[in-house]
Amino acid sequence: MLTVLEPEGLYPDTALEDALFAGRIRLLRGGGESGLAALPDALCAEAEGLFIFRNWLRAEDLPRFPKLRAVVRMGVGYDRLDRVALAERGVAVCNVPDYGTTEVADHAVALALALRRGIALHHDLQRGDSPAAWTQVETPLIQRLGEQNFGILGLGRIGTAVALRARAFGFDVAFYDPHLPNGVDRALGITRCRSLEALMERTDTLSLHAPLTRATTGLVDEAALRRLRPGAVVVNTARGPILDLDALERCLRDGHLAGAGLDVLPIEPPATGPIPPLLAAYRARESWLSGRLIVTPHSAFHTPAAYADIRLKSAETMHEILTSGVSANRIPLQAE
Template sequence: MLTVLEPEGLYSDTAIEQAILGPGVRILQGNAKSSLAELPDEMLAEVDGLMTLRMAVPAEQLARFPKLKAVVRMGVGYDRVDRAACAARGILVANLPDYGTQEVAEFAVLLAVALRRGLTLYHDSQRGPAPAPWAVMPSAIVRRQEVQTFGILGLGRIGSAAALRAKAFGYKVVFFDPYQPNGWDRALGISRARTLEALLEQSDVLSIHCPLTRTTRGLVDEAALRRLPKGAVVVNTARGPILDIEALERCLRDGHLAGAGLDVIPVEPPVEPIPSLLRAYRAQEEWTRGRLIITPHIAFHSPEAWQDIRVKGVETMRDVLVEGKRTNVIPPESD
């Protein structure tokens, strides 16, 4: 009999998992809150398949799973799993590339529109000390959508969905993704930038949708941000370490960038030392008002998305562990 472990104790029962995996699979639930290290060796010794949502799977913890054959990351990003250590032992790693697509795409575009139409500017102004200005507030952040270019970095499922939504708002949409084949831009009715630099130089809004890999970590650094047109807005709903948050703060403070919307930051949840940008936002420093939105990695959230996480996660585990398929398996040689 195979054994599948869900270490975080996410659900009150395992009825859905058992129905999908079948009678030949035993399902264990742990109660770990932050780390696999919280679980006993005797539990991990029996595990053939591991399903994780928030929990990291580092090499030192993988060594505690002598029978492990498959890890399913119950989300799109797979940077929390040590894939090199898995590959060395022949452990397959899979993700859920098709959950939460609509939610994250909508959230990215809504962050941009809320900033660019002044929603946050006027919301913040009316919450300030009286008398609040009951009038138009001139600001570089407010622009008509149709005169702007919406730049998308990474045109996977979420990036493609964001492209269609931004296009519906009237933006001219341009993307850069060296891994997408030719023709994908024509299928979506958008334009392709041949280089990252070309994308940046024309993006009034830059929306980040690439995965966190060796090549994308720190990709949007200060030099990249300075290539954006003056008064641009940056949105990140992908992974925090792709964007240099300290450089972002400098570009916001000196006025090169008009605003930013972040659903992700480099370390989540934030720990000391708290990034100075987040500290300024929490303190409601005047320069952040109307220019900055920070949310706690919740762009994916809806009841429907949570159900997708559960069902698609266990379906992927069934395919890979029980049926020997390659559903959503990430090649070990990929970035």
């Protein structure tokens, strides 16, 4: 019988997985989120398959898993995995790319709308008791959506779902994604930009949906942000390191950008590292940032239905890759 390890003890039981594995795969479980180093050696030594959710799987972890044949990342992003080291070991790597698409797309558009309609700004003002707060604020943040250009960086499943939602709200939508074949723009009724610079120069509201790779780390830097139209809004529900947070702070502080919505940060949770100046100002409720920044705790994917999808689709993917060696969710090394 094949043996699979779920290190974090994510769910109260294994009934769903046991039914799907049908006696061909035995599921072992760890006890928490303290990392792979806390797992007993005996568990690691038996694992032929490994589920990864919040943990990081690094090259130095692999000697503890001598039988490892497959890793399933329980999510879309795979930046928590050392795929080069796994490839050298001949370990198959899969993700779950088709869960949480609607949730993340809804969240990204909700952040954009909350900023562009001044909801966060006026909400913040009502916390005070001054009668003068009961008014409408004149700000570059608030614009008619139908006169705005909405730019999408990365047109995968989530980026496509965002494009459809943004169009429904009247935005003129464009995207940049060098990995997609021609024709996608016509099918969706949106505009394709052939470079990041071209996308930025026409964008009033930018939403990030690229995976985190060597090529996309730091991709949206200060030079890119300065190319956005004055008064632009930036939304990131992808991965924190794609966006230079210090550059974002400078562009917000000097007024080039009107606002930002962040569901992801370069270091999560932020308490585990140095607090970026932008987050420090946000926590201190500095007046210059009032209503211009919304931060959520990497929760864009979160619904009970999405959690159920992660569990089911991860188990299905693990069953496929271990029993047949084939899965549509397998990630080739060159995807980096």
